[in-house]
Amino acid sequence: MNHRFTLGLVVGTLLGVVATLLIGGRNSSPLTPVPVSAPTPTNTAVRAFSSLPRAFGAQRPRANVGDAAGAPEPVVESRLSRILKGEDEARPTREQVEPYLEANRRSAESLLGAFMVTGDLELLTEAAKNYPNDPRVQFQAATSSRATPEERTRALEALKHAAPDNAFGNYLSAYDHLKAGRRDDAVKELLQATSKPKLSDYTLEFFQNREEAYLAAGWSAGEAKAEAMQSLLIPYASQLKEVGVQVAQLAKDYRQAGDVESAQNLIKMGLGLGQQMQTQLGPQILIDELVGIVIQRKVLEGLDPASSFDTSGRTVQDRLAELNQRRQSIREATADSEPLLRQLNERDAIIYFERSKLYGELEAIRWLRNRQGNP
8 A cells, every 4th residue: 555645544644644743853863855746656556447337335246156165255345445445546547548638638737637647757748848837737747756856956946937926846945955954045945935925735736637537537436536635645745844843953053053033033934834734735634734733833842832922922832732732623523534434435425525625634524424423
């Protein structure tokens, strides 16, 4: 099974990830490389499309009357059932998505969707060549696991040019600079990031692109929605978490050196990144919000708990308590949700994942629990 951030994950998995982040965040050692988004054939199963879809909850086949042994045959699970369990499914092939590409005149959206469901790097290369000013294309190019450092740098610069109000390119550039030990360059990128009003990773668009590609390959609506969301990799959440950790360490270093003003500016940068991850990335995926909470906690833990947090009179300790309460509310809302998710039929799977896109993962899980009589 791929290590992937998925919609509908049980809170134990999510909070386990966050616990790992919190523990790792206490170590101010140099950044380590983090895998990025496009899976490669070596770590991803190939999905073999079947033109004979099975109904969800397929019944156990009866043993043949003429079978001398009379042993029951194994249960044949539906593809939707396997997807909801998080099991790897064979990908659609290039041949299956070609009609979809041609029907959409090989648009940027269709090329990205086909690339993300097939893993065929030629499709991303085609998109980058034909749509150099499309920020979604440049975002995918920058976060591809097969991008060289030079290709990633070029794509990030193109992303910043194509979407000048989106801070994501600056934060990822800051991550690269910090990883290479270029602190001054990282701070410059962070300053630019804080001046931009948006933080977008184009998740909603990518969900839609992937869903359309799966549908075109013959998957049912429920299967397409489920796999489009559950298998979308979000490794850059870890990269932004590392940026937050390093910003907190930089602020501490400046404060110990007596440069209080620079330390305060870095604290604002770190808190801004954490708050943006917690609230601006949408549809809100719980791992994004939890990482945003981690970043804010890491920055605040280096401050005097009794000091003022903002102009409303709240202290640093008050804000930490709010973040802890939010994390606890997520824990309670998502407790025991994974078994409910695995029981979804085609109709309810469609509703669940549509709600995830419209209202965020947490609200979809609440709907699921109420639907199953387990509020």
